[in-house]
Amino acid sequence: MMEDGRKRHCWECLRRRLVCDFTLPACKRCLKSGIDCPGYDEKEPNRLKWLAPGKVKSRTRKSSRTSKPSKSAVKSNRKQKETSVYSKAEISISCEDVFIPSFQLKTEVHMLFQACQYYNACIYPSLLPTTELGPRSNVYLISPAIFQKCLAYPDYIRLSIVCVTTSHLMNQIRDNAGPFDGQSNPLAKTFFRYRGLVIRSLSNEINMGHKCASDFVVAGILMLLLVDTQHGVSPFWRCHLQGVQEIILLRGGIRTLAGSTGTQPLLLCFAYLGVIGDTCSPTPDLIMAPSLLDELDASLSNDQDGSFAAHVYPTTLFQEIIKINLIRLRVSKHDSPDVAKDFTLEAFKTLNRIQAFSPETWAESKSSAHDDWVLLSEAMPSPRLKTFFLWPLIVLGVAAVHNSNNMRIFVIKHLEEMSRNLGTYIPLTGKDVLEGFWASGRTEWDACFDKPYAFVMQASVDVSKLL
Structure with missing residues (x-):
């Protein structure tokens, strides 16, 4: 069903620069693309997408010039080091076969x-x-x-x-x-x-x-x-x-x-x-x-x-x-x-x-582990x-x-x-x-x-x- 007089595109069509069909409750163009339509609200909803550990969706372009990091960048890097300490678990001997994701989260x-x-x-x-x-x-x-x-x-x-x-x-x-x-x-x-x-x-x-x-x-x-x-x-x-x-x-x-x-x-x-x-x-x-x-x-x-x-x-x-x-x-x-x-x-x-x-x-x-109790020498x-x-x-x-x-x-x-x-x-x-x-x-x-x-x-x- 299409709402009469509606001219607002859904937020996904706006992002992808496509013509929205304005269908309620969700845009059919999004559905055909296998995307959950974010809707037509006045405020753009927050969208979080789970990526497998180590997978990168996009990278920032590296500058050809090397510049000294700013104070805010240094401070941010310190926080990231603190909150990602558990990623070092990969080098632990007892956990060497277990991958612990390295989240950059601060709360x-x-x-x-x-x-x-x-x-x-x-x-x-x-x-x-x-x-x-x-x-x-x-x-x-x-x-x-x-x-x-x-x-x-x-x-x-x-x-x-x-x-x-x-x-x-x-x-x-x-x-x-x-x-x-x-x-x-x-x-x-x-x-x-x-x-x-x-x-x-x-x-x-x-x-x-x-x-x-x-x-x-x-x-x-x-x-x-x-x-x-x-x-x-x-x-x-x-x-x-x-x-x-x-x-x-x-x-x-x-x-x-x-x-x-x-x-x-x-x-x-x-x-x-x-x-x-x-x-x-x-x-x-x-x-x-x-x-x-x-x-x-x-x-x-x-x-x-x-x-x-x-x-x-x-x-x-x-x-x-x-x-x-x-x-x-x-x-x-x-x-x-x-x-x-x-x-x-x-x-x-x-x-x-x-x-x-x-x-x-x-x-x-x-009843359990009887042998371990008896053979304490081993x-x-x-x-x-x-x-x-x-x-x-x-x-x-x-x-x-x-x-x-x-x-x-x-x-x-x-x-x-x-x-x-x-x-x-x-x-x-x-x-x-x-x-x-x-x-x-x-x-x-x-x-x-x-x-x-x-x-x-x-x-x-x-x-x-x-x-």
């Missing part, structure tokens, strides 16, 4: 989109095999639906994803044991910029009285803690954990929060970081309050369905680690010989329970287990002070490989700590750790159940 939403693309292409595939050992709530593909849900999260949650993926890429493209090189400088600027935005957003939320103890604030603090420990940027990671501990105490303790589905992953992360962190901290400077350790021990004892299982650690062994931390803490505060005798007896009971633990029996309870190359060997390697490194150089070389080699393959700096921190300990001439456990360390490999917190 935080676009940066988040790029970060999610990188996570799905380069981080998620390395974590997926670990789910064969049992359910892991913090390992999932970021689907379009989850991305849309993520947009509703506070800035300090969303932008932490950018920090996690940028740090991962920086650790993958550098040398095994070397520092970050010049190629990582644009990435470092992006990392610290978004880390600053995360801190500012989280601080603003904490300063709002009615939100300072919310689930999202707990998740945000834990995310920032993981970002800092994985990148090795802050030695004061325990300040974050102390903040979470205070919030948990304000809200009634671990037992009160453990009943909520949304907070269970947060409590699991807190417990894992706190307990493992305390094993690598000098006494009596341990982070977790004795009352919380007792509560955690009781919660694990009452957990029959395994929903509060501590990562891939057998729950019974994780409880023994808690008891060892309690013994270390209490011994450091008492000098009486009678008290020391009681603690010695308790320590031997703990050791006997650990030695009585049967890996074969526990492996029988695991499990180092296993993609299912490689993310869980950091703390065991640190323990082996401490024990290596009594052994030959072969064991030390073994530990150092695997720490360096782990840092690059998994995109995290924390194994190299462990390497430095162990080398300093071996050179000190001392042999006791506390002498290895001059300050608290968090030798954990968890990179993110499950916030999917908070909305």
